[in-house]
Amino acid sequence: MSGSAHVLVSVEELAAHPEWRVFDCRHDLKNTEYGRQAYTRGHIPGALFLHLDDDLSGAKDGRNGRHPLPDRESFARRMAACGVDASTQVVAYDNEGGIFASRLWWMLRWLGHEKVVVLDGGLAGWKRSKRALEEYVPVVAPRDFAAHPQDMAVDAGQVLADLQSDRMLILDARSPERFRGENETLDPVGGHIPGAVNRFYFDNLDDDGCFFKPAAELRSEFAELLAGRPATQVVQQCGSGVTACHNLLAMELAGFSGSKLYPGSWSEWCADPARPVARG
Secondary structure (H helix, E strand, C coil), rough: CCCCCCEEEEEEHHHHHCCCCEEEECCCCCCCHHHHHHHHHCCCCCCCCCCCCCCCCCCCCCCCCCCCCCCHHHHHHHHHHHHCCCCCCCECCCCCCCCHHHHHHHHHHCCCCCCEECCCCCCHHHHCCCCCCCCCCCCCCCCCCCCCCCCCCCCCCHHHCCCCCCCCCCEECCCHHHHHHCCCCCCCCCCCCCCECCCCCCHCCHHHHEECHHHHHHHHHHHHHCCCCCCHEEECCCCCCCCCCCCHHHHHHHHCCCEECCCCCCHCCCCCCCCCCCCC
């Protein structure tokens, strides 16, 4: 399995490769124990569990957003403990349309690990195929995992510096209501970064919200948003740097490689009252 455009794997392909390292990334922002509890009740055979807050995020200081990135070396050690090395094919899944699995996909690429894909359809797709779950928690031998850091993120300072320029297009993955500043329930301030364009992550999925749309359909939709702009000028953003990874993955699937993540996203941006806010 190779090539940056290969970001998804089917249920059938995963089932044919029990040697791959699988991670269950299920999560609920309002019930943070849901994923761990759901994992113990049943998961894809061989899967290990990773928690968004404990494993896929770093320490919060009140100014760096709700899900700041962890220290790269700490995350690399976590992956090593989970039996991942440079040769390991990693598959991430969740039951929420791929938003949390996409976070792991992006973070491993951020470490320089290209052999990572998201299970298209996630747990729902696995169940639709009448495939079994297991409760057994696998024991894996640790491996040596060396990070090869990639330049794939921007910080608030970089976003602010390019706010009035043509060098940056911000895609905001939140729902249209939250983008407009309406019904904000997760962050203390409603609105969006001035100049941002709304691309709700859910629009990357089929009508059932299960499988990703075909690559050609996604390419047409993102091409309209980019309007000739190269993907390398796109900054992906959301509430806390999670669902933005879904848009990043969808763009890769569509053939638009090279956009970057603003990990702090809206939750970091709005924590500083000096930063501008747009609504509507």
